[in-house]
Amino acid sequence: MKNNNNMEQEIEAALNSLNNVERASPAPYLLTRIQARLNNPVKNTWENIAGFISRPAVMVAGICLLVIINISVLFYKNYNTSKITTERSFTTAADEEDEYNNLAVIDNIENQ
Amino acid sequence: MNQSEAELIKKLQQGEQQSFADIVGLYQDMVYNTVVSIVQNELDAEDITQEVFVQVYQSIGSFKGEAKLSTWLYRIAIAKALDSEKKKKRKKRFAFIQNLFGEHGEEQYNPVEFNHPGVQLENKENAAVLFKALKQIPDNQRIAFTLNKIEGLNNQEIAAIMNTSFYAVESLLARAKSSLKKSLKNYYLQESNKKNEHEK
Numbered sequence: 001m002k003n004n005n006n007m008e009q010e011i012e013a014a015l016n017s018l019n020n021v022e023r024a025s026p027a028p029y030l031l032t033r034i035q036a037r038l039n040n041p042v043k044n045t046w047e048n049i050a051g052f053i054s055r056p057a058v059m060v061a062g063i064c065l066l067v068i069i070n071i072s073v074l075f076y077k078n079y080n081t082s083k084i085t086t087e088r089s090f091t092t093a094a095d096e097e098d099e100y101n102n103l104a105v106i107d108n109i110e111n112q
Numbered sequence: 113m114n115q116s117e118a119e120l121i122k123k124l125q126q127g128e129q130q131s132f133a134d135i136v137g138l139y140q141d142m143v144y145n146t147v148v149s150i151v152q153n154e155l156d157a158e159d160i161t162q163e164v165f166v167q168v169y170q171s172i173g174s175f176k177g178e179a180k181l182s183t184w185l186y187r188i189a190i191a192k193a194l195d196s197e198k199k200k201k202r203k204k205r206f207a208f209i210q211n212l213f214g215e216h217g218e219e220q221y222n223p224v225e226f227n228h229p230g231v232q233l234e235n236k237e238n239a240a241v242l243f244k245a246l247k248q249i250p251d252n253q254r255i256a257f258t259l260n261k262i263e264g265l266n267n268q269e270i271a272a273i274m275n276t277s278f279y280a281v282e283s284l285l286a287r288a289k290s291s292l293k294k295s296l297k298n299y300y301l302q303e304s305n306k307k308n309e310h311e312k
Contacts, residue, residue: 003304010238011296014245015289017238018261022230024154026144026161031136034165056202 117181124172135181136165142182142263143189145230149262150193150255152226152243156200160192167192179272186273190255228262245295253288256281 052058123131143164148157167188175184231239246254252274259265259273267281274281 007297007300007304010300011293014238014242014296015292017231017235017242018228019235020232021228021239021262023141023145024148024229025141026158030140030144030158030161030165031133034136034162034169037162037166038169056205 118177121172121175121177121181124169125175132165132169135168139182139185140165143185146186146189146258146263147193149228149258150190151196151200152247154229156196157193160189160196163192164189183269183272186259190273194251230262241296241299242292245292245299248295249288249291253284253291256284257288257292260285 053062120131120134124135140161144157144161147160147164148154151157151160164185168185175181179187225240226243227236227240228243246257249257255274256270259270260267265273267278267285270281271278274284276284
């Protein structure tokens, strides 16, 4: 109980510690430093672009995009390969059938 | 907006350098005090204050005078301070990754205890604890509390700066106080546990 009261008092003291706080002031000659900054802009366009690219969100998005492109290329390639193989096997079967028919015709002619 | 303020803005919009110096002189403490209370670092606050006035100089042409100059300055200062905090957090995350690879990056981004220069000597210790707790509450509550307690603004003025209603500010301040109480309670509980362990 006593501890709780102490804690409540400490919390109240902390919350009231900013009563009558005075304004903080910057170091002297702020205007001179601002004017120097206005005369020499800190960043150029390339630095801004580099800063944008090096943001974690942009980096992660870039990496994800690369992975997605890679996976889609891989799938597309596999799909095309299997399609060509199937077409080829169909063509071979049809060719074999044609050859068989031709042979049968030749046999018939020879027998006649 | 009062007469002299309107005149200052007009002169600055016409490119008169002296009026910019006057604006800096008039508002530098207000901007610095707000920023230092948010970022809790004097060097960063110094840098952000300069950025605020650079932006004022560059975009005074677009200032239409719908709000008070001080309101506009507060908005820029708060936006820049919060932006700087976000950048710092990003750097901290990067430093953490550096640490994983054996480089010692995180130490420089770990905040030390902040002592606001305007706090009275007898309140320094309690204020440092309060500033630590302030870092743990949501941004809008923290901004409302800072403007109220440190800048001494009333709810109407805070509402104008935060672009919200009087009642929303009232609610924000109440929630800020309650969040701070919770955070402070946790802090003091941890401290008393540490003390007990040390005594054992």
